[in-house]
Amino acid sequence: MSSLATAPAAAVTPADPVDTTLPADYVAAHLRVEDVDMFRGVGDKDVRKSLRVGRVPMPELAPDEVLIGVQAAAVNYNTVWSSMFEPLPTFKFLAQYGKQGGWAARHDRPYHVVGSDAAGVVVRTGSNVRRWKAGDHVVVNPIQIDPEEPEAQADAMLGDHRAWGFETNFGSLAEYSVVRASQLLPKPAHLTWEEAAANPLCAGTAYRMLVGDRGARIKQGDVVLIWGAAGGLGAYAVQFVKNGGGIPVGVVSSGEKAEFVRRLGCDVVIDRTELGLTGRTADDPAEVVKVGKRLGGVIRRETGEDPHVVFEHTGRATFGVSMFVLRRGGAIVTCGSSSGYQHAYDNRYLWMRLKKVIGSHASNLLEATECNRLFALGRVVPALSALYPLSEVAGAARQVQENSHFGKVGVLCQAPRPGLGVTDPDLRARIGEERLNPARLRLDGWTA
Template sequence: MKDILDAILASDSTPADFAHLALPESYRAVTVHKDEVEMFDGLPTREKDPRKSLHLDEVPVPELGPGEALVAVMASSVNYNSVWTSIFEPLPTFGFLERYGRTSPLAKRHDLPYHIIGSDLAGVVLRTGPGVGAWRPGDEVVAHCLSVELESADGHDDTMLDPEQRIWGFETNFGGLAEIALVKSNQLMPKPAHLSWEEAAAPGLVNSTAYRQLVSRNGAGMKQGDNVLIWGASGGLGSYATQFALAGGANPVCVVSSEKKAELCRAMGAEAIIDRSAEDYRFWKDEHTQDPKEWKRFGKRIRELTGGEDVDIVFEHPGRETFGASVYVTRKGGTIVTCASTSGYLHSYDNRYLWMSLKRIVGSHFANYREAWEANRLIAKGKIHPTLSKTYPLHETGQAAHDVHRNAHQGKVGVLCLAPREGMGVRDEEKRAKHIDAINRFRNV
């Protein structure tokens, strides 16, 4: 690994130099273990501690197959799927790996007693498998996390509809929280030159997810002038949704849970902000009963911020806790687009407000390659910026995941893998200087 890192840090390394580097037999990776999936049985979700379940192991380098690449990972980041994997909810991920392993002899590599997690990376291509022509050793890349087989016709209009669509590092093995990762070549995209390794690694999953959910015609198809209600507007997903709304001429209505998070939204340029903690919205009277009066109070507050208009789009991801309110406050003919359920999967809402007002609920999951490419292109152009707030070394990934699990973070939490320190990997200092305040916005709060 030292020779690989030396080649990456050297200013004069060539593609031939990388192609001739010897691959190590093993590398360090963050894993969960199959024999520990019951370790948190009986505990409430909040008490399940990723610091106990995530391990830093020495693992063998996987076999490289056709259409694949091995990437030296300089940095990665923590997503909610990493947290879910670490606490074995809603199911242990080993079931995903077992099912994938049954699909082909090559896929059998993924079915192991350990799962290398992580769905983001920024790094350097080390090797490419047969059939790969677009990428070569030495290329600086980021990876999106859509893994598809595309052997069925179903996925050729929108790859997210492929029957064998999986999220890399969550439903596949050999993820990005490691020194080396195995990806399909059609997961790779150019690393934005003005960003450091950890900054470039942070947007991947959440930026692409927010792009499809809000901007793409496969999601809400946001247009200029739309009022967009964004739950958790300073968080990993919401911080990118807020930027897309502002960059696209829409009006974000940012829902946050503290004044500190409200300040972050203002720093991004948002003006309409609701601090749900300060205003004490309680959408549920008890575990089984929602409170429509609170929906109405919430809707009234939104109209105060929009000049009397209801929202055209609700950017939903909390799920159970907020979904009834989201359906209620959406304008007639508007759209509730949902990509997650971090507060619970069983959503409850009053269907009268949906069907009689011709509203739509749209499910959105990650992004196809084109959507991920466009989202990354906006990062590279300096139109959308990373929301990295803190970075941990690889051996402290458990603490990073714990931060995200307990919502003790802003934006995204990064992880240095091979990169020895923060701030490395910047190739375009001039562009960086133009955007440095926005790049550091979440670090400075």
């Protein structure tokens, strides 16, 4: 590994100079276009077979872009989708993007470097970048926008935007990554590289869904039902609801996950196995009502009320139940459908009881900045539960694919070991290691 790769992780502070002699290529987790059909007709689309780790060419930097030395990254479900080549191969995204010409053409390659969460050090800036310099410690908001679109001036998410490392190339699961300067945020100084990398995508998404002007806009006392409360999205949703004076009601799938969300401050924790919710529930309206009554009874017993808001990202398996248990005039806010995109629900509960469904996706830069400030203040903490070296990223992705994890699964890229990157140890001490590690991440015997 070059001196450029090792120096930032070990010693660089924001004021230190950085050697910007770039290697011709670098190590990255990537997919290959020739593998697109490898899972055709296969039941278990094991991402360990498609996600490669090897050297790829160093891309040229556009004037509005920054090259970061990625110290740590995290796995999101979009990397699982990419690696299964579902719902369609991401090479189609890259080809479509490349047709714009100019700098966009670089993204259309026979390889795709994936990953949408990162913390690292700026090592080179494009000629038009004004606010960032080599040596800055940063995290990355994973949305690239078109600033020339009128819609983007009101809300970047309404315009033409792309998920970095999913709909673009040169993502985060690598020694280096190319990002636009408009994606950068200052890294919270008390967090390690791996802690900081675990947050931007899921925390920003949950912030927009629950707190931002375009989401549910929760208020004090709101009862909020959170499906998958121990997952990457849910772990941050629990914290935002609790911080805002709401009452988080989390649904989880194991005792270990229940303990985790209780440490995050979840007031009511429900084991989904006790609800009788199965993969076939969504196909049977009578079963939806049975499960909904069972869930609603538990929520009313514990809180005295039906939920004001349902935090949805599971999709088909839960959406009908969410519509049933939501109170009159309440809102479902949804950002995904990991169990299926085709939702079935009884529309009478929507129109006759004046409920609302709010679609939400990622976060704009202002929302991401507001969210990042909460981390910088120690008001919200990371949800990191597992950590892998870059060489074992396929195993990390498999853990997310099988839902055998909770919180976020991190990956060390340039950082040679965990625990590096803290530049405000006093704040870290005031917050406390116990508070900063709710998932009880163990690093004994770590080798990278």
